[in-house]
Amino acid sequence: MNADELALLMQKSILNLTDIFRKTPNYFFTEYDIICYFYYLLQNSLKYHPVSDKNNKKQFLVHLEYPTPFRCDIGENRFQIKTDTDKTPSGGLFQRGYYDLIVLNPNFVKANSYDLITAHDYQDFQKNALPQTGEIDPLIVYGLEFMYQREPFKSVNDMNVFVKKVIQDADKLATSRDFLNRKFMRNIRMLAFVKDRENGLLKEKLSFRPEIMLQFAE
Numbered sequence: 001m002n003a004d005e006l007a008l009l010m011q012k013s014i015l016n017l018t019d020i021f022r023k024t025p026n027y028f029f030t031e032y033d034i035i036c037y038f039y040y041l042l043q044n045s046l047k048y049h050p051v052s053d054k055n056n057k058k059q060f061l062v063h064l065e066y067p068t069p070f071r072c073d074i075g076e077n078r079f080q081i082k083t084d085t086d087k088t089p090s091g092g093l094f095q096r097g098y099y100d101l102i103v104l105n106p107n108f109v110k111a112n113s114y115d116l117i118t119a120h121d122y123q124d125f126q127k128n129a130l131p132q133t134g135e136i137d138p139l140i141v142y143g144l145e146f147m148y149q150r151e152p153f154k155s156v157n158d159m160n161v162f163v164k165k166v167i168q169d170a171d172k173l174a175t176s177r178d179f180l181n182r183k184f185m186r187n188i189r190m191l192a193f194v195k196d197r198e199n200g201l202l203k204e205k206l207s208f209r210p211e212i213m214l215q216f217a218e
Contacts, residue, residue: 003105003141007187010103010142013042018215025195025217031148034193035100051109061104067119068097069130069184077164079171097172103142133183140185143176145169149194163205166192170209189213
């Protein structure tokens with residue numbers, strides 16, 4: 001299965017998830033419930049098919065909590081890439097962020113070892129993985145973020161806090177998509193779930209971001 005076929009499968013799985021949430025929101029107590037259920041849906045669609053890396057070790061393409069390829073500032077509901085020399089207010093280095101769920105390009109897996117593919121070693125990934133974007137495009141086929149509002153908003157201020165958090169994660173995805181001219185991550189989607197009836201004001205506040213998909217309960 002190539003990158004385009006994987007992206008299409010992802011889109012179908014996303015629509016499947018949002019339809020299930022809309023009809024049966026009580027399935028999900030937490031945001032992580034939603035993420036885990038989506039992982040199950042997607043892996044089931046892929047028939048849990050692994051891909052062999054360059055050392056002939058089998059690996060899945062779908063992963064949770066995959067690290068960003070850059071350091072970033074996520075304080076006060078903002079998102080901004082930071083360099084390896086930028087310092088935090090306390091004088092330390094900024095840390096990397098994490099994606100809720102990603103789908104790797106099979107060609108990236110086939111060409112590399114487990115240690116490099118995991119991106120756990122920041123310096124190694126910077127030096128040996130990112131330069132491959134000239135030959136393997138993209139390294140990550142799809143990146144997803146999830147947000148879950150379990151109860152009706154008590155005030156407009158509560159809604160605004162939710163909006164800021166959703167936009168922060170959307171900014172992380174958009175920045176990652178545009179990083180290295182879309183050769184690191186090609187497709188993105190910010191999935192925001194609200195366990196309440198449709199809210200026109202919330203839709204209006206998030207409608208300007210096409211990567212955001214907002215799903216209410218029936």
